[in-house]
Amino acid sequence: MNKTRSLLSGFTVAFAILLFTILFGLGNGLLNTFDTAFVDDAANSIFINSGQTSKASNGLQAGRQIQFENKDQEWIEEEFGDKVQYITSRIYLNVTATFRNEKSSYSVRAVNPDHQYLENTKVNYGRYINESDIKNKTKVVVIGRLVEEDLFLKTTAIGKYINLNGIQYKVVGVFSDDGGDREERLIYMPVTTAQQIYGNNQHIDQINLTYNPDLNFDAAISFSNMLTRKLKDRFLVSQNDQRAIRVRNLANDSKAIGQMTLGINIMILVIGFGTLIAGVVGISNMMIFIVKERTKEIGIRKALGASPKSIVSIILLESVLITVIAGFVGLVIGMGVVELAAPSLETYFIKEAGVETSIIIGATIVLIIAGAIAGYLPAKKASRIKPIVALRDD
Amino acid sequence: MLKINKIHKSYPIGDSSLHVLKGIDLSVEAGEMVAIMGSSGSGKSTLLNIIGMLDEADEGDYILDNVPIKNLTEKKAAIYRNKFLGFIFQSFNLINYKNALDNVALPLYYQGLKRKERIEKGLYHLEKVGLKNWAHHLPNELSGGQKQRVAIARALAANPKLLLADEPTGALDTKTSHEIMDFIQSLNDEGKTILMVTHEEDIAQMCKRIVRLKDGVIIEDVFVEQVRASQYV
Numbered sequence A: 001m002n003k004t005r006s007l008l009s010g011f012t013v014a015f016a017i018l019l020f021t022i023l024f025g026l027g028n029g030l031l032n033t034f035d036t037a038f039v040d041d042a043a044n045s046i047f048i049n050s051g052q053t054s055k056a057s058n059g060l061q062a063g064r065q066i067q068f069e070n071k072d073q074e075w076i077e078e079e080f081g082d083k084v085q086y087i088t089s090r091i092y093l094n095v096t097a098t099f100r101n102e103k104s105s106y107s108v109r110a111v112n113p114d115h116q117y118l119e120n121t122k123v124n125y126g127r128y129i130n131e132s133d134i135k136n137k138t139k140v141v142v143i144g145r146l147v148e149e150d151l152f153l154k155t156t157a158i159g160k161y162i163n164l165n166g167i168q169y170k171v172v173g174v175f176s177d178d179g180g181d182r183e184e185r186l187i188y189m190p191v192t193t194a195q196q197i198y199g200n201n202q203h204i205d206q207i208n209l210t211y212n213p214d215l216n217f218d219a220a221i222s223f224s225n226m227l228t229r230k231l232k233d234r235f236l237v238s239q240n241d242q243r244a245i246r247v248r249n250l251a252n253d254s255k256a257i258g259q260m261t262l263g264i265n266i267m268i269l270v271i272g273f274g275t276l277i278a279g280v281v282g283i284s285n286m287m288i289f290i291v292k293e294r295t296k297e298i299g300i301r302k303a304l305g306a307s308p309k310s311i312v313s314i315i316l317l318e319s320v321l322i323t324v325i326a327g328f329v330g331l332v333i334g335m336g337v338v339e340l341a342a343p344s345l346e347t348y349f350i351k352e353a354g355v356e357t358s359i360i361i362g363a364t365i366v367l368i369i370a371g372a373i374a375g376y377l378p379a380k381k382a383s384r385i386k387p388i389v390a391l392r393d394d
Numbered sequence B: 001m002l003k004i005n006k007i008h009k010s011y012p013i014g015d016s017s018l019h020v021l022k023g024i025d026l027s028v029e030a031g032e033m034v035a036i037m038g039s040s041g042s043g044k045s046t047l048l049n050i051i052g053m054l055d056e057a058d059e060g061d062y063i064l065d066n067v068p069i070k071n072l073t074e075k076k077a078a079i080y081r082n083k084f085l086g087f088i089f090q091s092f093n094l095i096n097y098k099n100a101l102d103n104v105a106l107p108l109y110y111q112g113l114k115r116k117e118r119i120e121k122g123l124y125h126l127e128k129v130g131l132k133n134w135a136h137h138l139p140n141e142l143s144g145g146q147k148q149r150v151a152i153a154r155a156l157a158a159n160p161k162l163l164l165a166d167e168p169t170g171a172l173d174t175k176t177s178h179e180i181m182d183f184i185q186s187l188n189d190e191g192k193t194i195l196m197v198t199h200e201e202d203i204a205q206m207c208k209r210i211v212r213l214k215d216g217v218i219i220e221d222v223f224v225e226q227v228r229a230s231q232y233v
């Protein structure tokens, strides 16, 4: 057995797996980037915004401002009750918040209780906005983890009063959010409270909802199309007006992401498989060489009573062993490279590049199969060696 | 023990073919010790290889221990070789990365014996050839005579009915040759049937019967008074 040669022949496979691992790690990172860009919102979200009309319709001129109010949200709930899972209004405000000597500017979202589920908000302690807050227009806020850190320093904010633009609100909850720092520097308050204090009206800036998760992609799209059409009729807006009422369905986005994910995965698989096949061919060639080198030994074994099967298994075993060892070398080096490179890749929108354990198990299985394939023909060839040919004295 | 009848064998050489064995008849009884002699290229090895099932005759019958040897599958041939035959070669043919014990135990592995039993039997046969203390040495650490004794131990390990030796002393000096012949004679004394190819007259005289080949036919087949090798050792 020539160990050096075996090692050398393993190089191609090692390289193939190395390449695959690095590609896979990078691809994973890319997908993570897409993922985190959207984890913030539930995948079945629909956002409804209003603006100025861009077309004249129903005898009304273009340039009319469309303004949603509480009754519009209630109308959606009545009209599409069975299709809507969660629904909330949103009003955006900017405030200066103070607590004792700490002072800073924040964005406020005035919302309904359902907003928690739409945004995947995690309440760390205390509670979220509830229905009784909405009904009683209570002056309470739920603040982001970083707001608490900024203003309350090391102490707990729950139960304390925070001053927003001169009005005192009681902090009833602190939340965290996977959407990043920006999301954790938000303040939530009941939508009705904001309407009373900052305008004394029923205006809302945006309506967010999630559709029933039982709806499939096509049903979800037709639901949002229907919603758009009926809203436009309700506000006497032309069906061709793309500005006055805008409905964005994340299902469209997630479909695109799904396709992109699939594309990237297929590409990685194709490249990985291509290199692996090259590796298999390399090993197969080397195994033929090894069989040639071991011809005499095989002849001796046959003269001593080795069955063709046992000869096949000797060669197959060696092939699988070389392939698996080489593959693991490639895997370990590849994982090392990805691990080292991961932090500096974040700049290129590749987030948490990495390789999971399931891949290692998968790779082992693939390598064993690859080794068996690489060794099969040489092993067959070895088993057909005639002992007389092998033993002839040179 | 074995009986061959009108064996023919040709080798293709380019477009023509070389007729090496031209109708060989030979029968050997259990306990015999036969030397096959002849000039180089006369077909001695070819005959021995056919008897050893390493090669197949083109024509003729071959019966070994009442079993007709014909159209064997590779698998069947492997089983018969393992059960019936022990081989000793001029160039020893030990596996060079396995130590003496592992070489001797290899036929036992193909018999399906457990490791413990293989080691036990292997050591027993190594002891028989006087090399128990060399069990864990690799072939390249042994002298020619020692290598051949390991090879003999290996040939004996599976307890074959028939021992086939192709010029077993061909690579050894006279003194070592005599030691090996002494040992082979003692095996024959114990009842083992032995067929050996040689072109050395004095080695042939140490057998009990001499078969001479020429141009693919047997020209002489005589029983001789066995010369004991022990007197030269």
Ligand SMILES: Nc1ncnc2c1ncn2[C@@H]1O[C@H](COP(=O)(O)OP(=O)(O)OP(=O)(O)O)[C@@H](O)[C@H]1O
Binding pocket: B011, B012, B013, B018, B020, B038, B039, B040, B041, B042, B043, B044, B045, B046, B047, B199
């Ligand atoms: N596989 C083969 N293909 C072609 N010719 C062969 C083959 N094997 C043997 N021969 C030829 O057949 C003839 C007999 O060969 P064999 O090996 O039986 O001779 P031998 O009597 O053992 O000779 P030596 O004393 O040199 O060992 C030789 O001429 C040899 O060249």
Ligand SMILES: [Mg+2]
Binding pocket: B044, B045, B046, B166
């Ligand atoms: Mg010969």
